[in-house]
Amino acid sequence: MSDGSNPDPLLRIADALERLSPAPEKQKDIHSGTAFHWDGAAAHAIDNFMPLSLDLLTGIDDQKARLLENSERLANGHAAHDVLLWGSRGMGKSALIKSVVGVLSHRGHNLAIVEAAADQLKSLPELFALLSQTDRPFILFVDDIGFDENNAAPRLLRSLLEGGAAQRPANVRLYVTSNRRHIVPRQMAEQDDPVNPRDVLDDKLALSDRFGVRLGFHAASQDDYLAMIEKYAQVHGLAFDPADALLWSKQRGSRSGRIAWQYVVELCGRAGKKLD
Structure with a gap:
């Protein structure tokens, strides 16, 4: 038996371990807040979410109108598309997504955005399980996807978009940006391959075909x-x-x-x- 001046060594060890490994942060309530970041295990609120005014984005009027329309459909609970925003660097692809969310939030819609890094694709089924617990509409934003050879990411994303067991729930749509139109590289060697070259290209294009809306962003004049x-x-x-x-x-x-x-x-x- 130990007294107060000489506590049980096992208790001291347990206290030390608890200090070294604190309890995991409590999952953020996804019913409140406009923007979140998914770290692969939990959704964290982005408290300083301050997107650019939509009016400040110049030279992409058609892209603005189409993305706003699709996002408003989602916010209203109507049928909406997954969206691929592709093209030149620095032309406002990411800024446009955030600005559209800001506009709809200001109009009183309950739409929220969840940002996830491209290297977190494997954990998205866990995120989908979380977001499916509510009817609240969400945009899952994956920024700057680029795929190297022998990368499993294209298959993962295709499964999430359509046909896979862990496909995204009805209240979630994916908005993905890429600096390449078809996300995966199209090498000249594929076109020169004498063995079914069209089949190879079709397989490459299959991923971009999963997006109902594809918006191109070209270098500014x-x-x-x-x-x-x-x-x-x-x-x-x-x-x-x-x-x-x-x-x-x-x-x-x-x-x-x-x-x-x-x-x-x-x-x-x-x-x-x-x-x-």
Whole structure:
């Protein structure tokens, strides 16, 4: 028997182990909040979810309209598509998804977004099991998917989208972004293969075919790039020289929404202003 000055060694060991391995964080209530992050085991609220205003996204009007329409269908409990947003880097694919959620949330819809990293695909059945416990509509956002050779991810994603035992529940739609139109690489060797080359390409295209809506984002034209900067400049009370803005993009080798925003940050810095 031990006294208060000499506690049981087993109790001391148990206390030490508990401090080293604290109880797992309690699962966040998925019925409240607008944005969550899935870490492979639990959904965590994103408390500072502040998407860009939809009006600030310039040069992608058709993409904005189509994604907003599809997302509003989901928010209303109507039939909606999984969406693939593909194309040039920095053209607002990820920002558009978040902005659409922000717009619909502001309109009073109960829609929420759950972000999951591309390397968490294997854990998505567990997430689907969690989200299926409610009728609340969710957008599952998987950003910047790219597949290398011998990667199992395409088969996993195809199973989740259609036909697999762990396919996504009816209240969840996948919004996936990729810098490649068909997600998986199409090598010239496949087209030169004399043994059923069309079958090989069809297998590659099968994944993108699982998405009911596919939105392309192309490199910005000079006019679109300057229009993006003009819109940002108006909001932040900045003046700019188009020639200087074009030189900025030339030095970076591309024109995109991301490059336009970086130029606006530069303008604010030059003017001694702070971006809100």
